[in-house]
Amino acid sequence: MGDIGIAFSSGPLWKELRSTTHQILKEFGMGTNALAEKIQEEVNCYVNKLADLQGEPTDIQHFTHVSVSNVICSIAIGRRFNHEDPSHQNTTESLMNFAKNAKGAAAINFFPFLQHLPGDYFKAKVIKKNMGNVKDTLVKIVSEIEHQESDDSVENYIFSYRRKQNEKTKAGKRTFLDDANLVKTIIDLFGAGTETISSTIVWCVLYILCNPGVQVKIHEELDRELGQEKLPTMADQVRLPYLGAVIKETQRLASVLPFSLMHQTREDVTIGNYFIPKGTAVIPDLDSVLHDPKIWGDDAEKFNPERFLCDDGSVLQREEFIPFSIGSRNCVGEALAKMELFLFLSSMFQRFEFVSPDPANLPSLKPDIGITAVPSPYKLSCVDRLKK
Template identity: 40%
Template sequence: MDSTSVFLTLVILLVSVYVTWVYLSNRGLPPSPAVSLPVVGHLLAMNPKDPRSQMQKWREKLGDIFSSIEKKQWQIIFRNPFSLRLGPTVVIVLNGYDVIKEAFVKRGDDFSDRPFSYFDWAGDCHGLGIIMSSGPNWKQQRSVSLSILRDMGMGRNVLAGTIQEEVAQYLTRLSELDETQDVRLLTNISVANVICSVLVGQRFDYDDPTFKRVIELINYNLSAAAGVGPTLLSMYPILHYLPGDIFNTDIILKNIKEIGELFVHYFKDLKGRKEYSETNMDSFIANYVFEKNKQDKSGQATYLDEKNLAKVIEDLLVAGVETTSTTINWFLLYIQHYPQVQKKIFVEINTEIGTERTPTMQDRSKLKYLNAAIMETQRIGNITPMGLPHMCSRDTSFRGFRIPKGANIIGNMTSIFFDKTIWGEDVDTFRPERFIDEMGNLRHLEEFIPFSLGRRACLGEALAKMELFLYLSSMCQRFQCLAPNPDAPPKITDVMGVTRKPGPFQVKVVDRRL
């Protein structure tokens, strides 16, 4: 047999083995929307710049396969999950509220773990903290953290006062700016001060170079950490040891280290050691150390330690900065396109509480239209379109499909927030009225889940709701936020990363008092 024949025989053998492996490994999984390639799976078929549209197209493609089936059956199939492969990892994408609720709430034991995180692993904090940890460690970190946050006033008036003080600083700074500005970073910094008041017991000046640097590093990492390079490294962490920085991730790791040096470890040592006193519990850090010491003294087995504390500080800081400030920035962008919404908000504020005093949480029930506008911003802003990935903890089945242990589980929030059967045909339109019923009261729809649901729902939901109301009610009471050019509002663009942020835009801030 000549060399050509040997080569062809090997190729045919390898292809046969691969096809057989693909068939056997995919048997019983949800349907796949594209051909899975060796090594990379579906990675090259994905659109990292617009995953929302990509997932919607794949849903439609899979739905078309069953378009000849009667409508009722087709809708059931259309809402079933589909599967992808990212390298060796099976990814199950869940679509529709009923499916996602079933997985994350009713089947929480199966689908509440977190998958491997390359940056946590490379940063020597894999499995630590709250966001990306699993199992007993996650349960204790979340439970203790939630208890501390509640004791410190999350969801109560004591913390509302802290937020109002920060809002006053924010409004003052807005009034001092030129009328037309890009205020996204300022908003990030201001909202970050709220969580910092809880974490370390103090706020920072908006021009503090160190604090500003920390926020800029967080913003960069959140924008860059969901790219193709990080995805490949999460699929095949052994690639981390290749020479050079071919995946352009060294800067993210350096940023994480710098955030640790400038903020996380600095304040962990300051508030947890140097200034620590059981008579001064004004920071989350001090409360965590107090709880750790208490459990150590009692001889209880505990996961509370300094490594976990550092990661919890980082998790709460990043989460506390990102979601609320991004929602506020989306609000500022959308009301430039819908000035009638802003007008209705101000009329409501002026009618219900006037302009002589600052809005408080006691006013929340009065400002129904403002609440509806906030909710509509969360819906259409869709800042976590794919949520954070869950992981299947054991071999199981779901809606008739096989789900292997270790599969990543994605809850496609876009499939809920842009479902026309829930929100109406105009899902791409900013319309707060969809959250108001015929009697003028707020509609509290079960499908409205901007903070996700189940065991992995956002830890800081109560804090975020307070922040959004107090920031936006006070801002709309004092300022008109207008398009710099009324005839051409800034384009609605997004920047996809770990979250979906609005692209660069300017807003004209006009003080109503002048």
């Protein structure tokens, strides 16, 4: 475990950063309309960008990533960036490369001496460089934000964090809320909250290309419940159970964070016949639940949204559905993630029909696994349903 930030720390430092972050996300409206409006602003820009492609076959992975990271930007620093902004592109690219090259990082975690071997087989140097880029950019942004004239209408993670830090310091309480933890926690929010969402979106569209009948049903439901005029809001979620089931099935099958994040035992534990001593690194295998045929049936490896529908057509909640992990260390951004997935995907399907440029040669469903499981690059055409 690392010793700063939220995702890789432990003990009292992690506890304080986790509760502070959770509190700030809630104050921001995680799970409520206030935040939904911010996300919708980004979704509108994204959908217009897709429309500008005019059906030209395109790989939307990077493009989606930049949009999704803008949602974290809105929360962390209170503003979004133009897609063309070079510093934003640089940061998102570094984060993507970090996740992609993190295959080797797992080995380095266990055997640190591997990073000193000649060459860069385990990608330690690439990872260091990418994280250095991300950190430099964020340190600059944090300092710019803090030197701006105060404007009460702008709210962001940095201001909230500083307020909480000052309150504790003034009250003479011991706190881990300092500069280093602020920057590292923002890096963790970008790291944990961008590629996970953008990959899920890109997986969803890929599964749809390979299962065109599913797209027909999504369009039928959207046309019947909303039509083309009304943009989807969170209140529409209950009216779109089929889309809800598609999103769940995408998350189950894609399992974008298959090994969750690394944990460590705080004390000796015995599970079944296994004794695990205190301090052992534990890598949860979420796929062992999400893809288990004993739970999901013999078609566990197939894309079948119907498995998440009840007989009355509503969405089935299953406790084995654990893409956000479980326990006190589960995903702190789960409610935000669910809002983003619904708002992005409902608007995308409302506006477009997604088509493979070569239906006889569908793209591979084989994931590219780093820390996250990302679809291998593929192209698709976004056919504007407004122009049909």
